[in-house]
Amino acid sequence: MPFGVLVHFVAVTVEARTAPKREAILEATIRVLRDRGLSGLKVEEVAREAEVGKGTVYLYFQDKQDLLKALVEHHTFAYYRKVEEVVSRGGPFRERLAEVLRLRVDWVEEWRGLWAAVAREAQPEDTTGWLRGMHEHYQRLLERLVQEGKARGEVRPELDTCLTAASIAALACNPQLEFPREAYLEHLLEVLLKGVAL
Amino acid sequence: MPFGVLVHFVAVTVEARTAPKREAILEATIRVLRDRGLSGLKVEEVAREAEVGKGTVYLYFQDKQDLLKALVEHHTFAYYRKVEEVVSRGGPFRERLAEVLRLRVDWVEEWRGLWAAVAREAQPEDTTGWLRGMHEHYQRLLERLVQEGKARGEVRPELDTCLTAASIAALACNPQLEFPREAYLEHLLEVLLKGVAL
Amino acid sequence: MPFGVLVHFVAVTVEARTAPKREAILEATIRVLRDRGLSGLKVEEVAREAEVGKGTVYLYFQDKQDLLKALVEHHTFAYYRKVEEVVSRGGPFRERLAEVLRLRVDWVEEWRGLWAAVAREAQPEDTTGWLRGMHEHYQRLLERLVQEGKARGEVRPELDTCLTAASIAALACNPQLEFPREAYLEHLLEVLLKGVAL
């Protein structure tokens, strides 16, 4: 995690403790986003959902873009924090990977595929760079997981660590879930572990 | 492909031949979406990009939602058509899967992660049902691929065909590309084929 | 009837004979107006109703205002022509008045109260003057009717011919006030109280 991001990360965490109303607004925002979509994400709607006045939103966020930026960072970091917890708790590679996939699917479900769109609205200039900055941390975590998987003799050693982490990250972004969640997760894991080839 | 979808599919194809201006507007739309994002996707901007008058857009589409709906269907079906072509041409499973992944990555790149968001704006009520309807066709194609892979002795026969197709579909949705494309694709393939486990 | 109006009147009549399509468009216009109201009175709608192309309307009328102006004059003069026929055919005052009222009610029904609004759209600058010009002819006809009623001993001779004609014109809908307010009001009252019959 780059220094700048870390600082921000800590700042967000601290603010969350000292400014419950800011937190409430962020929670309301993701709720409105899920329920009403991007075009239904109006400041007034967020304020109503958070049960505060419209002007109050502007006491905690500079403007709507600032709110969206905070939203993306808030939820993305929260997600990464959970992944970090899973990766850091040690144990069999297989179990940790299963948990990582589970978190992934939950996250995709939470955003309903709107993550990238919101990110772009939040920071139109250099969206990619911004997201890459955050993603970096996630990628490192998965690399650590793969590394430890190799060390434990549970991952094929000839695989490139970096790309394997990326492949795991690339999995399960599809919001089209039409299978029982558990069976689906189990199968994703199976495929990731053993592949589809005979 | 369900009958309704097929009819629509044909209609779109035919229209594409007989209404070049409609086609031009759709192409302009995806271009504006890529370049300016969802909030930059203004009808005026689309018209300028398509080099037609603002009113002309409304000759070919009822309103902005209708345009977005057509956009999603147009590009999604075009994508599925290409996948179908690949799946249908026979040959080694491995090569066909590689091509499917390549198309997938191109498609993700084309939409820059905005697909779901656009779909939701296009049809807020029952977005899921609409997308699932289209996705059905894609899922069937991948199932056919897996089936044939098994028949050719290139896919583990104990895998559930349906879920395996879903897993392939779930791969590479992540718009965060930070690796050389070819290496990335090759690795995705490798992981899918052999898995990560030792 | 002033000279200018007469010329126009004749011109319209002639055109009606030599330009059936112009006539058809005018008929279509009043039909659309009745069915869809002023905001539904679109040139395209009129063209469709007249079963001609949209551009054809512009071959017979300079623009929409010109069409509306022709519409108002066409129907107003047609109405006056019928009144003239009734007044001129002689016979008992009572019968002729009955017919005049009947025509009046038909006319109000035909326009559904939109006459004044259409007139204003047709000639925003000096609507009043324009309408007064046309109304002049009608007023003269009613005055002739009253005069003959008096001559036949069927109308109270002490009534002012001019005001009595205006009162008749004002019945069953006439927004045109063209007399001294107080005298006008007083006379309306007088007529209602004692009637016009001897």
Added chain:
Amino acid sequence: MPFGVLVHFVAVTVEARTAPKREAILEATIRVLRDRGLSGLKVEEVAREAEVGKGTVYLYFQDKQDLLKALVEHHTFAYYRKVEEVVSRGGPFRERLAEVLRLRVDWVEEWRGLWAAVAREAQPEDTTGWLRGMHEHYQRLLERLVQEGKARGEVRPELDTCLTAASIAALACNPQLEFPREAYLEHLLEVLLKGVAL
């Protein structure tokens, strides 16, 4: 006055007291309508005339139709209120009728013949029913006036109260035909011939 109308009536009156800006917008609307006609009745123009922002209009009215509907009801009820005051104050029939006609003429003047057109724009579906609903109250008032005229020996007792009231309402402009056409015509004639006075 039907219950629903009464409720609305009271609501409007109350609102007028508690929402001065709403009132100001309505007053501005009728002014713009008089000065610029129906096609000059733009929301922006109304806002400028009322000296408020364009968006403010939409705080008090759902859309332009809603504004027009409120306008029609506001002015129509205000007119009826004045008529009610006149009818209720007792005294000679002749004087009250004179005042009623005066109010009528003022009202026609105020609307410049645009009442029906505005009403149709305000509620295109079932304009007639809506207007008839409001008109009912007015008709009842005039019937009361005629009734009392008869009681005072100032109105010919053989006249039908209902039709006589309708005839008065039809004078100086009323597009509302709500009686059998022939009876209506005959009675108009009767009134005009012999008058209502004993």
Added chain:
DNA sequence: GATGAATGAGGTTTCATTCAT
């Protein structure tokens, strides 16, 4: 700090008018 009435820039949409066929 908190609020929400007020604003107007800016988006969507309509429709009178033109002009190449």
Added chain:
DNA sequence: CATGAATGAAACCTCATTCAT
């Protein structure tokens, strides 16, 4: 003559933002 695809000025309406309370 007749047409209707194309246009863009101008209308309606939304909603992020401000500010007096």
